[in-house]
Amino acid sequence: MKETTKILHSIPVDKLTGAISTPIYQTSTYVQEAPGVHKGYDYARSNNPTRKVLEDLIATLENGKKGYAFASGLAAIDAVVKLLKSGDEIVAVDDIYGGAFRLFTHIYQKFGITVKYVDATDAANVADAVTGKTKLIWLESPTNPTLKISDIREISKIAKANKALLCVDNTFASPASQKPIDLGADIVIHSATKYLAGHSDLIAGLVVTNTDELGEKIKFIQNASGGILAPFDSWLVIRGIETLPIRVKQHSENAQKIAEFLLTLDIVNNVYYPGLPRHKNHHIAKEQQKYFGGVVTFDLKIDDKEFATHIVSSTKYFKLAESLGGVKSLICLPCEMTHKSIPSEIRYQSGVTDSLIRLSVGLEDADDLISDLKTAIHSLSKKLSFTS
Numbered sequence: 001m002k003e004t005t006k007i008l009h010s011i012p013v014d015k016l017t018g019a020i021s022t023p024i025y026q027t028s029t030y031v032q033e034a035p036g037v038h039k040g041y042d043y044a045r046s047n048n049p050t051r052k053v054l055e056d057l058i059a060t061l062e063n064g065k066k067g068y069a070f071a072s073g074l075a076a077i078d079a080v081v082k083l084l085k086s087g088d089e090i091v092a093v094d095d096i097y098g099g100a101f102r103l104f105t106h107i108y109q110k111f112g113i114t115v116k117y118v119d120a121t122d123a124a125n126v127a128d129a130v131t132g133k134t135k136l137i138w139l140e141s142p143t144n145p146t147l148k149i150s151d152i153r154e155i156s157k158i159a160k161a162n163k164a165l166l167c168v169d170n171t172f173a174s175p176a177s178q179k180p181i182d183l184g185a186d187i188v189i190h191s192a193t194k195y196l197a198g199h200s201d202l203i204a205g206l207v208v209t210n211t212d213e214l215g216e217k218i219k220f221i222q223n224a225s226g227g228i229l230a231p232f233d234s235w236l237v238i239r240g241i242e243t244l245p246i247r248v249k250q251h252s253e254n255a256q257k258i259a260e261f262l263l264t265l266d267i268v269n270n271v272y273y274p275g276l277p278r279h280k281n282h283h284i285a286k287e288q289q290k291y292f293g294g295v296v297t298f299d300l301k302i303d304d305k306e307f308a309t310h311i312v313s314s315t316k317y318f319k320l321a322e323s324l325g326g327v328k329s330l331i332c333l334p335c336e337m338t339h340k341s342i343p344s345e346i347r348y349q350s351g352v353t354d355s356l357i358r359l360s361v362g363l364e365d366a367d368d369l370i371s372d373l374k375t376a377i378h379s380l381s382k383k384l385s386f387t388s
């Protein structure tokens with residue numbers, strides 16, 4: 001069975017009524033026949049049938065053993081970090097999602113968990129950083145916003161040799177494009193807010209494990225800490241996943257066209273997109289991803305925040321907003337928005353310049369999106385020729 005068929009048909013038909021759409025079990029508790037005698041459901045923090053369908057679906061989709069749904073991507077990340085104890089160390093990709101950086105640094109460091117950040121685009125840097133205390137290696141590939149690619153298979157070997165867990169934040173690629181567990185990862189997490197839900201209409205997170213044993217540990221943390229996903233939001237994510245492969249394919253085709261268009265512009269300095277042969281680890285992306293994804297980032301030859309602000313404020317179809325992965329295109333200026341809290345020297349080191357613009361390419365027609373960008377960029381060029 002091919003993947004698109006597998007996704008649609010691993011969502012079960014409701015046994016009770018035959019409903020083809022998963023029922024939303026909006027309940028807090030379940031009536032028991034006798035104390036402790038029930039149908040496998042006792043309290044809705046511990047278990048909910050709607051959430052369970054989503055959890056089984058994401059485990060299937062990631063080729064993992066167990067899946068768990070959380071109230072946000074960060075709640076999912078938080079559950080994974082809670083596998084550790086004081087004195088343990090994390091080795092993480094340096095271009096990590098800002099929220100994960102904040103969680104590691106400002107919450108877990110004070111409980112005695114330390115973090116080392118490395119440029120994971122070269123696996124040797126990870127091998128050099130790992131010590132006897134390293135219990136978790138944390139990767140994102142592609143990263144946000146400069147779309148750096150790390151070799152998941154190579155790094156999984158380093159994790160295994162050092163008895164550390166490898167967790168991959170698979171938000172940007174999505175399982176339609178990349179399956180980290182097949183590449184050797186122990187855990188996959190998602191901000192399901194992005195491509196999985198796909199319609200910019202909710203916040204959700206998922207964890208998938210490669211073994212039942214690790215799954216039981218996450219399940220314990222999910223129930224003990226309580227950051228679960230609500231039934232209605234679980235239903236929306238299931239509904240989003242039904243069209244995931246077809247969306248990711250189209251997001252990626254549109255993004256490739258836009259990246260190639262941006263390369264032709266004099267005003268543009270770097271274009272970051274794993275689908276471009278000039279991308280540093282294009283060969284690895286080609287190996288481990290089916291599609292190159294819907295995010296394209298670029299900066300300007302004249303690295304000026306005002307110029308970039310003019311562009312992000314002038315587009316019509318690309319709406320100015322944080323987040324990504326929805327059907328409608330978004331544009332954002334990381335230095336003022338998603339990456340504002342990062343000190344500028346550190347921000348610059350990871351390539352996030354003042355003129356860096358991130359696009360979340362949606363499902364509009366690529367020609368319309370290109371002409372939208374063309375108009376915005378031309379209006380800047382006009383403004384520049386008037387002022388010079």
Ligand SMILES: *Cc1c(COP(=O)(O)O)cnc(C)c1O
Pocket residue numbers: 072073074075097099140144169171172190191192193194203204205
């Ligand atoms: C958005 C995002 C998160 C955080 O997810 P939330 O659902 O916003 O909590 C984590 N990792 C990546 C790569 C993200 O893009």
